Amino acid sequence: MRFTIGFDLDDRARVHRYWDEIFDTQQWTESKFTALFEERWASWNGLPSLAFSSWSGAAQAALEYYKVQGKTVLCPSNTFMATPLSVVKAGARLEFVDCNREDLCLSFEDLKRKADKFRPAAVWVVHIGGHIAFEIEEITRFCKERGIVLLEDCAHAHGASWNGRKPGTWGAAGVYSFYATKTITLGEGGILATADPGLLEYAKRSRNYGKPDYVVPGQNQRITEFGAALGVVQVDRLPDIVAWKKAYAEKHLDPRYPNRVKFPAGMVSGYYKYIVFDPIEKSTGKVYDQPCHRIMGRDDALPVSDWVAKNHWCVPLYYKGE
Ligand SMILES: Cc1ncc(COP(=O)(O)O)c(C=O)c1O
Numbered sequence: 001m002r003f004t005i006g007f008d009l010d011d012r013a014r015v016h017r018y019w020d021e022i023f024d025t026q027q028w029t030e031s032k033f034t035a036l037f038e039e040r041w042a043s044w045n046g047l048p049s050l051a052f053s054s055w056s057g058a059a060q061a062a063l064e065y066y067k068v069q070g071k072t073v074l075c076p077s078n079t080f081m082a083t084p085l086s087v088v089k090a091g092a093r094l095e096f097v098d099c100n101r102e103d104l105c106l107s108f109e110d111l112k113r114k115a116d117k118f119r120p121a122a123v124w125v126v127h128i129g130g131h132i133a134f135e136i137e138e139i140t141r142f143c144k145e146r147g148i149v150l151l152e153d154c155a156h157a158h159g160a161s162w163n164g165r166k167p168g169t170w171g172a173a174g175v176y177s178f179y180a181t182k183t184i185t186l187g188e189g190g191i192l193a194t195a196d197p198g199l200l201e202y203a204k205r206s207r208n209y210g211k212p213d214y215v216v217p218g219q220n221q222r223i224t225e226f227g228a229a230l231g232v233v234q235v236d237r238l239p240d241i242v243a244w245k246k247a248y249a250e251k252h253l254d255p256r257y258p259n260r261v262k263f264p265a266g267m268v269s270g271y272y273k274y275i276v277f278d279p280i281e282k283s284t285g286k287v288y289d290q291p292c293h294r295i296m297g298r299d300d301a302l303p304v305s306d307w308v309a310k311n312h313w314c315v316p317l318y319y320k321g322e
Pocket of ligand 1: 082
């Protein structure tokens with residue numbers, strides 16, 4: 001199966017219609033489609049949502065709003081460098097937490113150890129591969145008890161749910177990426193989903209140079225109307241994309257790959273990746289080849305993150321791919 005963008009070619013005409021409207025109205029930014037995309041995403045996610053030009057702009061707004069500067073933020077090492085770098089950029093002290101073999105996500109056991117040791121102000125949980133971290137309930141309860149801000153990196157988790165509950169609804173906020181390889185994409189883009197009205201207001205100013213009062217030291221992280229229009233179409237198509245990948249995985253891949261990530265009852269993965277624990281021919285490679293603590297030249301002991309990097313592979317699974 002060859003890589004195909006998560007986009008249905010049947011949607012081309014609708015995208016073109018929207019783009020023509022943008023040409024006609026001359027509103028290329030900060031207009032109808034940005035608001036519509038946010039509305040549609042909010043309705044899928046069940047949370048007020050704010051569109052950004054990337055994941056990192058939204059993550060930065062959240063870390064700033066929760067005032068992590070000078071404090072410790074815990075982060076899994078089995079993730080993309082964007083997650084730990086957001087902590088570094090926020091001026092916080094970064095400490096890594098190990099992951100589990102079963103879900104490749106943050107280990108609750110190691111989180112408890114690291115929370116005792118480092119007294120963090122915030123924790124990133126990353127829903128690796130498209131499913132929701134299997135220990136999200138325990139992690140959420142623990143963070144609430146300790147007064148730790150929990151942030152969800154949902155960059156892989158479009159279309160996922162667990163007993164109907166969507167990513168981003170456990171923590172204080174969920175941050176999604178719409179980079180070109182993601183389950184749905186706008187080429188580039190991000191979204192912040194949060195029930196915290198204070199964060200929402202802060203983030204609005206943060207993505208737009210602090211307008212209107214310039215109290216928030218924001219920069220430009222706005223999305224274009226062209227991207228947002230594509231986003232409207234993509235959100236509507238998301239259920240089809242996930243249903244197609246799920247049906248394909250269950251029919252063609254599950255019988256072939258018994259040694260794979262197996263989901264608990266009630267979990268629907270968005271199938272960003274299909275992860276197995278045996279080397280395979282024609283793998284698309286790994287979710288991540290190296291854990292972040294290795295890339296950053298640190299010598300933390302994170303044995304499961306090292307194990308996962310060495311022992312998982314991804315089977316090609318692309319929407320309507322052949
Ligand atoms: C886990 C994770 N977090 C964050 C990001 C960053 O997203 P963006 O490229 O939209 O800034 C990505 C991927 O690109 C990712 O995979």
